[in-house]
Amino acid sequence: MKFENFALSWFMGAGKTKVWKWLAEKLWGDFNDSDTYISDNWLTNGIAIGDFITTNWIDIFRKIETQAIQEILWVNPKVLALWWWAITIAQNVQMLREAHYGIIYLECNFDTLAERILKAEREWKNNRKPFNESDFRKLYESRQKIYKGTANFIIQNNIWTAQDAVNLILEAIK
DSSP states (O other), rough: OOOOOEEEEEEEEESHHHHHHHHHTTTTOOOOEEHHHHHHHTTOTOOOHHHHHHTHHHHHHHHHHHHHHHHHHHOOOSEEEOOOOOSSSHHHHHHHHHTTEEEEEEEEOHHHHHHHHHHHHHHHSSOOOOOOHHHHHHHHHHHHHHHHHHSEEEEEEESSSHHHHHHHHHHHHO
């Protein structure tokens, strides 16, 4: 099946932020990012998504996210970048399929992701819960089957630059 529009799924640290903008540019289309959309349209007082989630509001956030994806699909962007667990919710996958979006999974190995997250954590210097490698490994391993099972395209993004990842995606989807 040939797709006109694409949703980018990923595990945190896989490079989504750079990749989705460049991919949309190469496909000559617009883009939308579910976490930016949620921050701009649903969260108030400048609260960050991560802070919202860490205040034990995960179930509420997942409902907000599903509603946000539904709203974004009405706009029909060429590229939709998803929050890292959006693809684990069956209703979200169903909406993407019904809207004929090809789902691209940016896959990274655990060590690469852990390294990127630790680097980002040092740069953020915020008050979030510190990175726990053991918890992260469990989460990573539990999600792999879901990410791979929902993807129409799997792109390895361990050592590539964001531009290389975009080129690999473009090659895979043509």
